[in-house]
Amino acid sequence: MLAVASSLFGRTNIAQSYVIGASAATTPSSSSSTLPQASFTPTFHVGPWKVQCASHKTTGKRVSVWSFDKRSQELERVGPTARERVLEVLKAEAGALRRLRHPSILEMVEPLEETRSELIFATEPLLSSLTQSIPGASRSPLVDLDEVEIQKGILQICKGLSFLHTSARLIHSNISSNNVMINASGDWKISGLGLTISLTQPDGSKTRWEFPTYDSRLTSHVQRSFDYMAPEYALDEQLVTASDMYSLGCLIFAxxxxxxxxxxxxxxxxxLRENAGKPLTGMENMDHDLKVLLGALITRHPNSRPDPTSLPSYAFFSSLPISTLNFLDRSTFASKSREEKVAFMKGLVAVLPTFSDGLRTRKILPSLVEEMKDTHLLPYILPNIFFISKTLPSSQFASVVLPSLKPLFAIKEPPQNMLTLLDNLNLLQEKTDKQTFKEHVLPLVYNALESEHALVQERALKTVPDLCESIDYAEVQSVLFPRVALVFTKTRILTVKVSTLECFLAMVKTLDQTSLTQKLVPLLSKIRTREPAVMIGTLAVQEAMGMKVDREAVATLVLPQLWAMSMGPLINIDQFQRFMNVIRKLGDRVEKEHTQFLKDSQRIEDRSGINGSSSVPTSTQTGADFESLVGGASATATGSRIGTVPSGTGGSSFEDDIWGSILASTPVQSPSPAPSHVVQRSMSAMTPPPTQLYSSPSTPVPSTAAKSPTPLRNQLPTMTSTSFNAHPPFQRNNNPQPPSISQPNYNFNLGGSPLQPMQPTPPTIPQQSQIPNYNIQLPPANFINQPLNPASLNSVLSPNVVHRPSPGNLTTQKPGKDAWGDFDPLS
Incomplete structure (x- = not known):
């Protein structure tokens, strides 16, 4: 309990309010923060201080927490006096940061808190100390610095020293690379203020000089480093501000x-006494302007050194990138006129490639984002922002740039903003996730399509083909296509019209066949202009559609439009030939596919005719007699008579009789007698004697016809009232050997000249309502010797529905046994 209580009382306000350490990297930052998560680095040390990134538990604000453990080994190695001296310097450093406020001095966020075990305070977010980011050092730098960023940082240190010397009346006295911090924006900040020397005492008297000492057991952070110490301070006992400029020269050299x-x-x-006044060595590879600057700073006597305000005038700082950064400095840029800002933004695009990625991201981008509040500057700021954004990670773009861009997606004026945004639509899509792009960026395209400026509409239309490849099908189908179609119907500008056709061409791959045939085809049919550019654009769309929609739509919708457009008065011969090539191409497709369709349909119907041609399957159709299958041996003898003529009659086998369904059906009642003139016409057509109904020159009429219990009219196939010729005649076969043609063949001729053999049309399985009702009334077999009854002749073979066979299906070739297997008498 005592341990828990001690822990609770030992917790500081900073520890309770902030998430400290690695877990802070996953804590969402506030929306107002412009610092990307990638800016926060792992823990590093500055002298005895341990510096960790942290975030506020409520606001998400990012900070760096400095903590010092009083139980560290460094304090255990020294005596009580040295220990008190270390704590005194560290507390003085935190106190100075709280009192001194300047853009070039490290900013304190949370004041120093002291417990039994530690000292702790919080500052602005930091990336590293300068010692840990020096180029070419043995360790891996935490921040990659280029020459421009170094020059900019030196100038920032000069501004901080100028503030200390003139306003605060302090000498830092410990300027070194370990006491310069680099914050999340890439700015260099002065720290290590625990050993500052005031030029005057509170009573107005001058501060007395103190002899410098150095304890090798302690870090240089809490004592002045002799490697950076000015000679006049150690040797001449002078307290002058120029000593800091000597230390700055040593830092630039390092x-x-x-x-x-x-x-x-x-x-x-x-x-130090031995090296004072020696010429500098090791500058062979340095730039000439840098050598001049170092020679002016690292001198034996302070009077020849430049002060912080005159140092920027040296040629070393006169490069164009440095001038650019100086002009963009937040402290002075706000006071510039709008004309100066516009001119600066126009020229910045050409200078940006000279900066490193880190400098552009940390130093330039935040300043540009801050200036986006001025809508009149947006057309000139946006190109610079998008240039920098190309190298940004998606997470950093979403946290730093995108929040400032979202309000612009709905603004239509000035049009230059929309043009710039549309030109960088691919970048926006690359840097945002799919849902964010759909919700926030796509409305930019929709607003641009509704713009009154043709240039904006045309630029938006040029982005549509790429969008069709990347966004959802539903978005293209329900939102994008209707908006492009609306532009197509309303615009009177030729370039916009052609651009919409290019969009339609890209959408053909995405839209389904229903949308193409019901929406796009009618839309294209409403074109009234006959400009060749529009006609050729429409031709490309129609060609693409013609290869996707079904053949019927091509034949009835696409090809007629192409023929009509090909007759345009402004079409030249090359363009006309292009139309003809497409028409032939699509026509060949229709011919090929429809021919294949008809063949497939014929094959399916033929198979259906085989399976359904007889109401009672025969042994040749099913492979086994039904009665034999279900009745065993007793049914074998009787089952052979199904569908056949009794063997005792001597007639031919009806095993393949295709009229089984008609022979087994109930006779249909004959209609009322026809008028007498119809009977006379029917009889005059029957010039051959009636005996030829069932005979041929070589085959007599079977004698069993009159003995058949079934009326003869029920054994005849349906036919027209004129004649019916169904291949070679039915013959009696008393020979036990199977005849050469085992399939029954009927030859009926009721007219003067025999017809050609009729081939069945492609059979279909008709519905009950579609079966023609044949009323067949035939006289008995011995009607030759009976008086002629006109009423009965009138009703012979007179169907209610006359079926005319297709001429293409007629053939004079004598069919084989299998030819009648596919024939369906009801088709």
Whole structure:
């Protein structure tokens, strides 16, 4: 309990309010923050301080928490006096940060808190110290610095020193790479203010000089480094602000020399005295302007050194990138006129490639995003923002840039904004997730399509083909296509009309056949202009549709439109030939596919005719006698008579009789007698004697016809009232050997000249209502010797529905046995 209570009382306000350490990286930041999560680095050390990234539990604000453990080994190695001195310097540093406020001095966010075990305070978010980011150092740099960023950072240190010297009346006295911090925006900030020396005392008297000492057991952070110490302070006992400029010169040398200062004094006053006034070495590979600057700063006497305000005038800082960064500085850019800002933004695009990615992201981008509040500057700011955004990770783009762009997607004026946004639509799609792009970025395209400016409409239409490949089908079908179609119907500008046709061409791949035939085809049919560009664009769309929709739509919808357009008065011969090529191409497709369709239909109907031609399947159709199958041996003898003529009659086998369904059906009542003139006409047509109904020159009429219990009229197939010729005649076969033609063949001729053999039309399985009602009334077999009854002749073979066979299906070839297997008498 005591341990828990001690822990609770030992917790600071910072520890309770902030999430500290690695877990802070996953905490969502506030919407107003422009700092990407990628800016926060792992824990690093600045002297005895441990610096960790942290985020506020409520607001999500990002900070860096500085903590010092009082139980560290560094304090255990020294005595009580040294321990008190360390704590005094660290507390003085935190106190100075709280008092001193300047853009170039590290900003404190949470004041110092002290517990039994630690000191802790919070500052603005940091990336690293300068020591940990010097180019070419042995360790891997936490921040990649280029020359421009170094020059900019040095100028920022000069501004901080100028504030300390003139406003605060302080000498830093410990400027080194370990006491310069790099924040999340890439700015260099002065820290390590625990050893500052006031130029005057509270009573107005001058501060007395103190002899410098160095304890190798302690870090240089809590004592002045002899490697950066000015000679006049150690040797001449002078307290002047120029000593900080000497230290700044040593820092510039170290940054350009892989972290090594110009002299290694090793904490010895004698070494400092020996090196004072020596010429600088190791500058062979340095730029000439840099050598001049270092020669002016690292001197034996302070009077020849430049002060912080005059240092920027050296040629080393006169490059165009440095001038650009100076002009963009937040402290001065707001006071510039709008004309100056416009001119600056126009020229910035050409200078941006000279900056490193880190400098553009950390230093330039935040300033540009802040200036987006001025809508008149947007057409000139946006190109620079998109240039920088190309190298940004998607997460950083979503947190830094996208929140400022979202309000612009719904603004139609000035049109230059929409043009710039549309030109970078691919970048927006690449840097945003699918749902964000649909909800926030796509409305930009829809608003542009509704714009009154033709240039904006045309630019928006040019983005549609790529969108069709990347967005959902439902979005194209229900939202994008109707909006493009509306532009197509309303515009009177030729270039816009052609652009809409290009969009339709891209949409053909996405839209379904129903939308193409019911929406797009009618839309294209309403074109009134006959400009060749529109005609050719329409031709391309029709060609693409013609290869996707079904053949019927091509034949009835697409091809007629193409023929009509090909007759346009402004079409030249090359364009006309192009129309003809497409028409032939689509026509060939229709012919090929429809021919194949008819063949497939014929094959299916033929199979259906085989399976349904007889109401009682025979042994040849089913492969076994039904009665034999279900009745066993007793049914074998009787089952053979199904569908056949009794063997005792001597007639031919009806095994393949195709009229089984008619022979087994109930006779239909004969209609009322026809008028007498119809009977006379029917009889005059029957010139052959009646005996030829069932005979041929070589085959007599079977004698069993009159003995058949079934009326003869029920054994005849349906036919027209004129004649019916169904291949070779029915013959009696007394020979036990099977005849050469086992299939029954009927030859009926009621007219003067025999007809050609009739082939069955492609059979279909008719509905009950579609079966023609044949009323067949035939006289008995011996009607030759009986008086002629006109009423009975009138009713012979007179169908209610006359079926005319297709001429293409007639043939004079004598059919084989299998030819009648596919014939359906009801088709």
């Amino acid at each position: 940054v350009h020399n892989k972290g090594r200062p110009p002299f290694q004094n090793h904490g010895s006053l004698g070494g």
